[in-house]
Amino acid sequence: MKKNIIISCIILVISVLLNADVLFKLDDPLGDDYGNGSVIYPENPMFDEPIFDLISFEFSEKEENYIFNFTFAARINPVKHAEFQFSYDLPDDFILPLIHIYIDKDHMKNSGFTETVFGTNILLEEESGWEKAVIIASMPQRYSGELERLQPELYRNITVLGPLLSKDEKTISARVAKRNLGEINEDWGFAVLVMSQDFSQTIRKNIYIREVNSTASQFNFGGGHSSILKDFDPNVIDLLVPPGSDQKRVLNSYDQENKKLAELQAVYPYTSSLISNKAVGEVKQVSSDKVVINLGSENGVEVGSQLIINHKIVVIAEDVFAQLTIASLKAGSSHLEITEGMKVTLLNK
Structure with a gap:
């Protein structure tokens, strides 16, 4: 049973963007x-x-x-x-x-x-x-x-x-x-x-x-x-x-x-063309040191992918191995107010 659960979803743990991460880049015509x-x-x-x-x-x-x-x-x-x-x-x-x-x-x-x-x-x-x-x-x-x-x-x-x-x-x-x-x-x-x-x-x-x-x-x-x-x-x-x-x-x-x-009009980097049209998963588990997200197995999510949870931008931090990524939330990230059942949106890269 456990094996079937792992095959049917990717379990990811995400961390807040704090380490010189590029949040977005916008090009302007030459x-x-x-x-x-x-x-x-x-x-x-x-x-x-x-x-x-x-x-x-x-x-x-x-x-x-x-x-x-x-x-x-x-x-x-x-x-x-x-x-x-x-x-x-x-x-x-x-x-x-x-x-x-x-x-x-x-x-x-x-x-x-x-x-x-x-x-x-x-x-x-x-x-x-x-x-x-x-x-x-x-x-x-x-x-x-x-x-x-x-x-x-x-x-x-x-x-x-x-x-x-x-x-x-x-x-x-x-x-x-x-x-x-x-x-x-x-x-x-x-x-x-x-x-x-x-x-x-x-x-x-x-x-x-x-x-x-x-x-x-x-x-x-x-x-x-x-x-x-x-x-x-x-x-x-x-x-x-x-x-x-x-x-x-x-x-x-x-x-x-x-x-x-x-x-x-301002430019909104995280709307329309930069955000996929559908939610790619939901928050499965929340604890003091990690957030676990269940995602579909074919959604283009990889290390460095940016997600939105509760209007906040987070990033997948570590390599996926055996369909499992483990990373800890940074200290002081409790302000994200993430709770179980929240939908997760994938930002297109």
């Missing part, structure tokens, strides 16, 4: 660093390469931190390598890309903020209202101070961090304490905006974002509207959009005459 479709880079040689062309966003966790990795199409040179000398002081490690990440934690209408930081000239849709945000900016203390002064209500829900640049200078990273954002679940959505940082921009409710004007100049983008009409014209160079959406359409959806900003 060559779409044109904002609304018409944006032209500034004329200064510092902007010769596509340093604002985001090609992937990877989200991981390690111990008590989340790790954001943004990879770009070109090498991002710090301004210390630039031949041009700025009229204002910048640190040697100052880089031009500025990244805003707005996180919707519940995917509910009329929940969270739809307003974003001054200068983006973009809103989040009502169903993508954000509860927490992360900004990756050079000189984060100065950026944070201006944000607190101009938008104190938003400031209290935003973490501002300096960028960490990879050895090949193509990936910008930031490490955020989990306590600042909370525990990720399947409802989280991410709105990612890529702009250029400019500390000379302190006008028109603009927090250090390089503007997209009608004509490109040494240090401003072209392809937008004139400076007079900048109140509603987005200053975003690249962004992530959900499947089926279009960056050009999103960034051209503003209406200057009717004073309407463009609206963006």
Whole structure:
């Protein structure tokens, strides 16, 4: 009898993702660093390469931190390598890309903020209202101070961090304490905006974002509207959009005459195309040190597979041998509130 039970199901024990596990990776089209479709880079040689062309966003966790990795199409040179000398002081490690990440934690209408930081000239849709945000900016203390002064209500829900640049200078990273954002679940959505940082921009409710004007100049983008009409014209160079959406359409959806900003929907990595259509099993046994799950024998589950239980993301930790995997839940994981009989959903890899 025992032999028949083992053959008919795979018994798995899962552990919480805590060891630098990649939770998801989202790709962005190459060559779409044109904002609304018409944006032209500034004329200064510092902007010769596509340093604002985001090609992937990877989200991981390690111990008590989340790790954001943004990879770009070109090498991002710090301004210390630039031949041009700025009229204002910048640190040697100052880089031009500025990244805003707005996180919707519940995917509910009329929940969270739809307003974003001054200068983006973009809103989040009502169903993508954000509860927490992360900004990756050079000189984060100065950026944070201006944000607190101009938008104190938003400031209290935003973490501002300096960028960490990879050895090949193509990936910008930031490490955020989990306590600042909370525990990720399947409802989280991410709105990612890529702009250029400019500390000379302190006008028109603009927090250090390089503007997209009608004509490109040494240090401003072209392809937008004139400076007079900048109140509603987005200053975003690249962004992530959900499947089926279009960056050009999103960034051209503003209406200057009717004073309407463009609206963006967040991307939800753990819904629709990334989640299988059916539950693959259920929780069989729960104890203080392990969770046992009964799964069908032909469901594509393997080591590293990600599962969702009670809106929490967990991972299969060890090799399967004789259709049995044994691993312990990490200490402090009782907050998962897993109980017997809960359904288990498999995330497609």
